[in-house]
Amino acid sequence: MLISEELLQAYGAELETLERSHIIFREGDNPKYYYQVVKGRIKLNHYNEEGKELILAILDVGLSVCELLLFIDQTYPVNAIAFEECTVLKLPKSDFIRLLDENPQISRDINKFLSERLYYKYIMLENNSSLRPVTRIKGMLDYHKSFREDQSKFSYEVPLTRQQIASITALRVETVVRAVKQLEKENYLKIINRKVYV
Structure with missing residues (x-):
């Protein structure tokens, strides 16, 4: 949990339950709230010129949603969509800033979290520029696993x-299937009941 639910609620955060595919915000919207996932998952995506969806991240319980945009005067570069039915805590931007001002340790925790995200984002970007599918997939899996305590x-x-x-x-999906099988042979991941474990 990035910020405790109790502390967020003490500053006025409200719980919202969202149906699957609910759009929390769209690319181009102005950031007005701090969002933290309490239950379920949220995806951050973008659509390219051909209308193909590119998923940039899947955010799990305890993670915040594009909190970095609350510190700068820019619009969202992505969409945030409920990946499944989920619950979020939603705190107005002004109350979030006040929470950070009045709780320096939380502010440091947010800085550390943002620094870690940037670090892994750089690694993932480097891997995504590779022409080797295995390298791209490993970079993406490492990035998603980096959100977990158990490594x-x-x-x-x-x-x-x-x-x-x-x-x-x-x-392409076919390329992913072949690369995942190759990574299993290399003992980088395991497949159990069609699920991938890293």
């Missing part, structure tokens, strides 16, 4: 279908 081998069940992995890495 032991095969501890993270990847909550993505092969199609979603393809959307994140800009690869």
Whole structure:
């Protein structure tokens, strides 16, 4: 949990339950709220010129949603959509800034979190520029696992279908299937009941 639910609610955050595919915000909207996932998952996506969906991240319980945009005067570069039925805590931007001003440790925690995200984003971008599908997929899996405390081998069940992995890495589904099988042979990941573990 990035910020405790109790602290967020003490500053006026409200719980909202969202249906699957509910649009939380759209690319081009102005950031007005701090969002933190309480239950379910949220995807950040973008559509290219051909209308193909590119998934940029899947955010799980305890994570915030594009909080970095609350610190600058820019519009959202992505869409945030409920990946499944989920619950979020929603705190107005002004109350979020006040929370940080009055709780320096939380502010430091947010800075650390943003720094870690940027670090792994750089690694993922570097891997995504590779022409090798295996390198792209490994970079994406490492990025998603980086959100977890348990970093032991095969501890993270990847909550993505092969199609979603393809959307994140800009690869074809068939290519993803072949690359995942190759990574299993290399003992980088395990497949148990069609689920991928890294």
